[in-house]
Amino acid sequence: MAQGTSIQYEPVAEIGGGAYGTVYKARDMESGQFVALKSVRVQTDQEGLPISTVREVALLKRLEQFDHPNVVKLMDVCATQRTDQETKVTLVFEHVDQDLKTYLERVPAPGLSPDRIKDLMRQLLCGLAFLHSNRVMHRDLKPENILVTSQGQVKLADFGLARIYSCHMALTPVVVTLWYRPPEVLLQSTYATPVDIWSTGCIFAEMFRRKPLFCGESEVDQLGKIFEVIGLPAEEEWPTDVTLSRKNFPPLFPRPITDFVPEINEQGAQLLLEMLTFDPLRRISALNALDHPYFQDEEKSQCNS
Amino acid sequence: MARTGLCDSKPLLDLHKKEKAEERRAPLRTWANAAGPKDRWQPPEGDEPKMAPAKMEPECRWDRRLLVSTSDDIIMGFHEDSRTHTAGTMLHITDGCPEEPLLLYPQGFPGLHSLQALVPGLLRHEVEIAMEKLGLIWDRSYAWDIFLDMMKNQFRSSFPNADLPRPFTDATRAVLVDWLVQVHELLHFQDETLYLAIHLLNRSLRQIKVSTVNLQLLGVVCLFLAGKKEECLLPEVSGLCFLMDNSYSRHQLLRMERKVLCGLKFDLSYCPPLHFLLLSASIARCSAKMVWMARYLLELALLEGQCVVFLPVQLAGAALCLARRVLQEPPTPEGEAAWCLASSIHVGSETALLKIMHILAGAAAKAHSRETCATFIKFSSPETMHVSSHPGLRNAPGLLGVPPLHT
Numbered sequence: 001m002a003q004g005t006s007i008q009y010e011p012v013a014e015i016g017g018g019a020y021g022t023v024y025k026a027r028d029m030e031s032g033q034f035v036a037l038k039s040v041r042v043q044t045d046q047e048g049l050p051i052s053t054v055r056e057v058a059l060l061k062r063l064e065q066f067d068h069p070n071v072v073k074l075m076d077v078c079a080t081q082r083t084d085q086e087t088k089v090t091l092v093f094e095h096v097d098q099d100l101k102t103y104l105e106r107v108p109a110p111g112l113s114p115d116r117i118k119d120l121m122r123q124l125l126c127g128l129a130f131l132h133s134n135r136v137m138h139r140d141l142k143p144e145n146i147l148v149t150s151q152g153q154v155k156l157a158d159f160g161l162a163r164i165y166s167c168h169m170a171l172t173p174v175v176v177t178l179w180y181r182p183p184e185v186l187l188q189s190t191y192a193t194p195v196d197i198w199s200t201g202c203i204f205a206e207m208f209r210r211k212p213l214f215c216g217e218s219e220v221d222q223l224g225k226i227f228e229v230i231g232l233p234a235e236e237e238w239p240t241d242v243t244l245s246r247k248n249f250p251p252l253f254p255r256p257i258t259d260f261v262p263e264i265n266e267q268g269a270q271l272l273l274e275m276l277t278f279d280p281l282r283r284i285s286a287l288n289a290l291d292h293p294y295f296q297d298e299e300k301s302q303c304n305s
Numbered sequence: 306m307a308r309t310g311l312c313d314s315k316p317l318l319d320l321h322k323k324e325k326a327e328e329r330r331a332p333l334r335t336w337a338n339a340a341g342p343k344d345r346w347q348p349p350e351g352d353e354p355k356m357a358p359a360k361m362e363p364e365c366r367w368d369r370r371l372l373v374s375t376s377d378d379i380i381m382g383f384h385e386d387s388r389t390h391t392a393g394t395m396l397h398i399t400d401g402c403p404e405e406p407l408l409l410y411p412q413g414f415p416g417l418h419s420l421q422a423l424v425p426g427l428l429r430h431e432v433e434i435a436m437e438k439l440g441l442i443w444d445r446s447y448a449w450d451i452f453l454d455m456m457k458n459q460f461r462s463s464f465p466n467a468d469l470p471r472p473f474t475d476a477t478r479a480v481l482v483d484w485l486v487q488v489h490e491l492l493h494f495q496d497e498t499l500y501l502a503i504h505l506l507n508r509s510l511r512q513i514k515v516s517t518v519n520l521q522l523l524g525v526v527c528l529f530l531a532g533k534k535e536e537c538l539l540p541e542v543s544g545l546c547f548l549m550d551n552s553y554s555r556h557q558l559l560r561m562e563r564k565v566l567c568g569l570k571f572d573l574s575y576c577p578p579l580h581f582l583l584l585s586a587s588i589a590r591c592s593a594k595m596v597w598m599a600r601y602l603l604e605l606a607l608l609e610g611q612c613v614v615f616l617p618v619q620l621a622g623a624a625l626c627l628a629r630r631v632l633q634e635p636p637t638p639e640g641e642a643a644w645c646l647a648s649s650i651h652v653g654s655e656t657a658l659l660k661i662m663h664i665l666a667g668a669a670a671k672a673h674s675r676e677t678c679a680t681f682i683k684f685s686s687p688e689t690m691h692v693s694s695h696p697g698l699r700n701a702p703g704l705l706g707v708p709p710l711h712t
């Protein structure tokens with residue numbers, strides 16, 4: 001209930017500023033469970049809650065019905081009016097203590113085992129395939145919004161919020177990390193679900209390296225770092241609807257991915273390259289990635305053991 | 306979405322609709338302000354004496370009669386079809402489907418429940434074609450999954466019982482729904498939007514505390530939210546307030562919008578019975594007139610509070626079965642076979658279907674004389690083939706009351 005939010009959920013701590021507003025850890029007074037409260041302020045003009053917000057939140061609610069194991073649970077939604085022009089929509093999610101960023105930071109010296117990485121990747125792609133098949137793209141996938149439970153279960157968080165937040169975004173001077181952004185977003189070309197696959201590729205590499213793959217400081221710098229690894233794309237691959245010219249970048253040849261991710265096995269390297277494909281249309285899909293030999297191999301060895 | 310239908314009939318309907326809305330708006334509001342909705346609701350008296358016995362029958366008689374009627378009605382259909390099949394006249398329909406011989410039991414099916422298991426390939430094929438034809442899907446390879454999803458999700462669309470919280474009765478609800486039907490038409494919304502709006506209303510009435518004074522506001526907000534979910538063009542809030550004689554302010558309407566969204570937890574998903582109806586009708590190769598008749602009967606179900614306990618697929622199936630009974634179109638072997646296949650979606654629901662058919666038959670027989678007659682008027686236009694004034698409807702309960710004797 002709108003008025004009941006503050007009563008039912010007692011804030012315990014602030015857990016991250018986030019690009020889109022403050023996120024609170026709170027206790028659900030009814031169940032005793034911890035929850036994560038995410039509020040977004042939407043402009044409400046004379047016509048009430050924007051259609052986009054109504055549809056997006058309804059879509060998240062619909063996804064909830066499927067109860068996917070690799071997607072964070074949306075437990076409650078409420079809307080409260082703040083002013084005549086502004087309504088606060090609060091989304092109440094299940095709370096998971098750890099994200100992939102802290103998970104990777106806490107891993108002791110030799111890093112994650114190849115099998116552990118494979119398991120995390122499979123779960124991540126399962127969640128992503130589910131979202132994509134329901135026409136939801138994440139758009140801002142990064143280790144901070146991939147949650148890992150104490151049982152090692154991966155749960156995607158913050159998906160589908162991008163569009164709900166977008167009107168709010170323009171008003172806040174936020175720094176959004178560029179490190180997981182695909183070329184088409186950096187170039188401000190059109191984009192769709194392949195954006196999430198690029199980010200997943202970056203995260204895949206990071207699981208081995210335990211540090212990000214491309215750490216650019218600006219859009220152009222980020223693109224330069226990307227081309228240092230995958231090479232400068234051919235002229236015909238360069239999108240035509242962008243202002244930034246291909247000529248601004250030095251002619252670079254692709255370097256072996258194992259130079260950057262030495263611990264990865266052959267099939268893993270293959271999959272990684274298919275995820276870090278410049279052309280979004282030729283980039284592998286989440287569903288096809290799950291069928292990649294990289295994952296089938298593990299099933300065989302599991303059967304044998 | 307299935308954009309079949311009413312668009313063409315809009316201008317003509319609106320002419321007398323607007324006028325109708327004018328004269329109806331005031332009473333609802335007056336009534337909303339008055340205390341006793343029951344006093345105001347006057348059941349149409351003295352019409353259709355034939356209706357009385359069917360309606361006044363105690364519940365238990367349903368059960369007794371059901372067995373007879375069910376086997377004579379729905380299962381009977383299969384018997385007939387089976388005979389037709391043995392005559393070997395339906396091969397062209399099932400060409401290339403290995404399951405086809407299984408349809409040819411001369412004595413009917415040993416267990417009807419296994420029908421879906423017996424003809425999955427054929428049914429699936431037909432569902433896929435129908436969904437594509439109706440524009441419910443973009444890519445046929447997903448059609449069956451989407452259909453199964455519809456079948457599964459519809460269980461969230463019905464209610465455990467038909468009870469309404471205290472100040473409200475089925476009669477008050479019907480007056481509101483009737484008014485919303487008119488507003489919906491005035492706004493040129495899609496039919497799906499009406500079904501969603503009434504579903505949101507049914508849920509809101511049970512989940513949100515609303516005073517009698519705000520009932521009309523709640524109805525409009527449900528229609529507005531359904532529009533936000535389904536429509537490209539929306540009316541302005543001030544326009545909606547005007548439709549309610551400015552009895553409520555813009556501010557009140559937007560507050561109600563938040564209240565409904567929070568009360569329903571933003572869950573606006575719904576599988577409209579209309580989709581099941583169009584799907585079944587397409588598989589069953591129904592005539593245009595039959596589809597309009599079924600659509601009319603299905604929309605009448607919106608007015609019947611007792612219908613909320615049934616699944617969308619059952620409501621659609623019952624509307625189609627009843628339309629078939631009323632129209633009595635001369636059977637063809639192809640039509641019967643296609644009907645048999647379409648009916649297989651309802652295997653196991655015969656009891657529910659018959660209950661709904663009785664409700665709809667009763668509603669259709671009285672529709673013209675009721676105060677809540679927006680749907681009756683809507684479906685009496687030439688664009689809808691005058692289905693609501695079909696003479697067979699007056700006697701619709703009679704069609705079901707006496708066990709039919711097929712020869």
